[in-house]
Amino acid sequence: xxxxxxxxxxxxxxxxxxxxxxxxxxxxxxxxxxxxxxxxxxxxxxxxxxxxxxxxxxxxxxxxxxxxxxxxxxxxxxxxxxxxxxxxxxxxxxxxxxxxxxxxxxxxxxxxxxxxxxxxxxxxxxxxxxxxxxxxxxxxxxxxxxxxxxxxxxxxxxxxxxxxxxxxxxxxxxxxxxxxxxxxxxxxxxxxxxxxxxxxxxxxxxxxxxxxxxxxxxxxxxxxxxxxxxxxxxxxxxxxxxxxxxxxxxxxxxxxxxxxxxxxxxxxxxxxxxxxxxxxxxxxxxxxxxxxxxxxxxxxxxxxxxxxxxxxxxxxxxxxxxxxxxxxxxxxxxxxxxxxxxxxxxxxxxxxxxxxxxxxxxxxxxxxxx
Amino acid sequence: xxxxxxxxxxxxxxxxxxxxxxxxxxxxxxxxxxxxxxxxxxxxxxxxxxxxxxxxxxxxxxxxxxxxxxxxxxxxxxxxxx
Amino acid sequence: xxxxxxxxxxxxxxxxxxxxxxxxxxxxxxxxxxxxxxxxxxxxxxxxxxxxxxxxxxxxxxxxxxxxxxxxxxxxxxxxxxxxxxxxxxxxxxxxxxxxxxxxxxxxxxxxxxxxxxxxxxxxxxxxxxxxxxxxxxxxxxxxxxxxxxxxxxxxxxxxxxxxxxxxxxxxxxxxxxxxxxxxxxxxxxxxxxxxxxxxxxxxxxxxxxxxxxxxxxxxxxxxxxxxxxxxxxxxxxxxxxxxxxxxxxxxxxxx
Numbered sequence: 180x181x182x183x184x185x186x187x188x189x190x191x192x193x194x195x196x197x198x199x200x201x202x203x204x205x206x207x208x209x210x211x212x213x214x215x216x217x218x219x220x221x222x223x224x225x226x227x228x229x230x231x232x233x234x235x236x237x238x239x240x241x242x243x244x245x246x247x248x249x250x251x252x253x254x255x256x257x258x259x260x261x262x263x264x265x266x267x268x269x270x271x272x273x274x275x276x277x278x279x280x281x282x283x284x285x286x287x288x289x290x291x292x293x294x295x296x297x298x299x300x301x302x303x304x305x306x307x308x309x310x311x312x313x314x315x316x317x318x319x320x321x322x323x324x325x326x327x328x329x330x331x332x333x334x335x336x337x338x339x340x341x342x343x344x345x346x347x348x349x350x351x352x353x354x355x356x357x358x359x360x361x362x363x364x365x366x367x368x369x370x371x372x373x374x375x376x377x378x379x380x381x382x383x384x385x386x387x388x389x390x391x392x393x394x395x396x397x398x399x400x401x402x403x404x405x406x407x408x409x410x411x412x413x414x415x416x417x418x419x420x421x422x423x424x425x426x427x428x429x430x431x432x433x434x435x436x437x438x439x440x441x442x443x444x445x446x447x448x449x450x451x452x453x454x455x456x457x458x459x460x461x462x463x464x465x466x467x468x469x470x471x472x473x474x475x476x477x478x479x480x481x482x483x484x485x486x487x488x489x490x491x492x493x494x495x496x497x498x499x500x501x502x503x504x505x506x507x508x509x510x511x512x513x514x515x516x517x518x519x520x521x522x523x524x525x526x527x528x529x530x531x532x533x534x535x536x537x538x539x540x541x542x543x544x545x546x547x548x549x
Numbered sequence: 550x551x552x553x554x555x556x557x558x559x560x561x562x563x564x565x566x567x568x569x570x571x572x573x574x575x576x577x578x579x580x581x582x583x584x585x586x587x588x589x590x591x592x593x594x595x596x597x598x599x600x601x602x603x604x605x606x607x608x609x610x611x612x613x614x615x616x617x618x619x620x621x622x623x624x625x626x627x628x629x630x631x
Numbered sequence: 632x633x634x635x636x637x638x639x640x641x642x643x644x645x646x647x648x649x650x651x652x653x654x655x656x657x658x659x660x661x662x663x664x665x666x667x668x669x670x671x672x673x674x675x676x677x678x679x680x681x682x683x684x685x686x687x688x689x690x691x692x693x694x695x696x697x698x699x700x701x702x703x704x705x706x707x708x709x710x711x712x713x714x715x716x717x718x719x720x721x722x723x724x725x726x727x728x729x730x731x732x733x734x735x736x737x738x739x740x741x742x743x744x745x746x747x748x749x750x751x752x753x754x755x756x757x758x759x760x761x762x763x764x765x766x767x768x769x770x771x772x773x774x775x776x777x778x779x780x781x782x783x784x785x786x787x788x789x790x791x792x793x794x795x796x797x798x799x800x801x802x803x804x805x806x807x808x809x810x811x812x813x814x815x816x817x818x819x820x821x822x823x824x825x826x827x828x829x830x831x832x833x834x835x836x837x838x839x840x841x842x843x844x845x846x847x848x849x850x851x852x853x854x855x856x857x858x859x860x861x862x863x864x865x866x867x868x869x870x871x872x873x874x875x876x877x878x879x880x881x882x883x884x885x886x887x
Binding site for chain 3: 201202234237248250267274375383389
């Protein structure tokens with residue numbers, strides 16, 4: 180298919196449609212409202228279900244209902260709205276059914292602003308909803324990647340009967356880039372043996388997340404965790420740039436990773452042996468890849484658009500064996516490549532000590548300028 | 550003449566809630582204090598004749614514990630026309 | 632001696648064999664029975680998907696022989712919307728208590744009704760949060776004692792009850808909205824007719840349907856089952872008058 184100019188949010192919407200999205204339930208919130216608006220025209224055009232719900236709370240519960248029937252269903256929101264969905268996500272996880280959620284992150288916490296941020300990493304990757312449940316989280320850094328990962332998220336959600344979240348920030352949602360849209364997939368309703376779609380010619384089924392007997396709930400928790408082992412073993416994805424001989428390794432996801440790539444290219448042009456590891460799945464996190472790089476690297480630089488969230492996953496893996504530095508721009512500020520380039524140069528000039536808390540040393544540098 | 554009816558109250562479902570007793574228009578129901586269901590309730594039963602099979606007990610029963618039967622009466626044969 | 636001709640009434644097949652966990656005399660059982668009878672009579676049991684609430688009826692799915700899903704507290708109308716929008720030819724109903732529907736679920740029920748979702752809501756109003764031990768609910772009567780209004784509901788500080796049927800009937804998307812009661816055989820029969828009409832409304836695509844059923848809660852009201860029926864008659868009906876609050880012209884044509 181030829182490339183066309185696509186706006187991030189609309190590209191995600193269309194990619195979902197092409198992947199067989201049968202139902203979309205959403206609510207307006209900047210900077211993702213275009214997903215809702217686009218699908219409000221596109222879904223009825225194709226005779227598929229669309230509802231603008233009374234709130235994000237309503238939306239996620241509509242997703243929950245439709246997901247119980249086994250069709251491909253999605254919602255999208257941005258940070259504060261995703262917070263409202265946490266109850267629903269926990270229920271969906273506890274019911275072990277597939278669903279896709281797109282979070283176009285904005286500055287926070289609280290009402291924050293509508294500028295791009297990555298402040299919901301913890302919420303997406305660690306929990307958000309109550310209880311022990313895993314979820315797959317994908318982080319695109321371009322419109323094309325957003326298209327590709329949207330299609331993938333439905334496949335993964337169904338394969339593992341789990342929530343797949345796509346986290347991007349407002350800039351990727353709003354930007355327009357040339358991208359290739361896959362061909363339209365025909366809707367093929369799969370006959371999942373768990374789906375509650377009206378008990379025609381079969382035993383009736385129940386879908387619920389209630390396990391009153393604690394021993395049954397324990398079994399459920401262990402089952403979810405066991406399934407997660409499969410995901411960790413098979414679904415880790417990341418991109419590597421200039422890593423073969425890299426002495427210094429930058430780690431960033433989404434837009435932060437993309438900006439870092441520009442900095443890394445420029446640093447290489449200036450003779451610094453630096454590379455970039457950009458996780459595509461932030462959950463499951465590429466622990467093994469990072470573990471392997473720990474041997475070769477002299478130092479790591481984690482860069483995110485928050486106050487250091489993926490940083491913890493990096494620290495967990497590196498375990499103090501090599502220095503880890505941090506550079507963050509929270510609150511909706513998008514870093515420029517030269518900011519990250521300066522950090523790379525600072526580290527390359529080194530030596531940098533092994534901090535127990537790179538977040539604090541960054542904080543001092545950040546507030547010293549202010 | 551009122552039809553003759555009879556009921557069966559299930560020990561599995563009856564909880565001795567007594568709603569059927571006051572609902573019965575013929576007043577022929579009471580709790581059987583001589584027996585207990587497996588859950589420990591005194592089940593309802595008819596204690597005298599007079600059940601007409603009206604099924605009002607079944608209508609008020611929250612547990613669908615009552616099965617109701619009614620005698621099917623045949624009308625007297627019509628005399629041949631003269 | 633007993634032939635099928637003799638049978639006047641037996642347990643509906645749409646009921647599973649499980650004895651219910653409801654308190655003796657609780658009219659949840661009556662409402663369940665009526666819904667099961669209606670689904671059987673309409674021959675839609677194997678096309679039905681129920682949405683269970685959080686409340687005493689959280690285990691409703693154990694009693695009906697249909698597919699069932701379990702909603703978070705108050706969200707049943709939203710879940711039902713999700714199901715009905717992707718499976719429009721199935722029969723989808725929610726079964727909710729007054730805490731579930733009128734407290735935490737108020738936004739979901741109003742909007743499902745306003746959107747005219749072709750779902751049927753069976754609304755059990757017994758003026759308290761039953762499952763959690765009898766707390767004050769949006770439908771608790773002024774002066775009524777509950778575990779969170781132990782001196783009796785004080786309208787000055789705890790507000791007034793909400794008349795759900797009256798409120799929902801103002802919405803254009805509603806095809807059928809009535810209030811009935813389960814306190815005596817005549818009213819139980821009228822309730823069944825209303826439930827039937829509500830499901831017919833759905834099956835004919837005539838909009839949102841809801842039947843509010845005044846019900847008892849003997850345990851939390853601290854009364855015998857028989858006395859709690861009297862409480863409904865003497866206290867709840869004056870506060871929640873029985874009647875037809877909205878029947879659209881098209882629904883009026885339905886003959887059951």
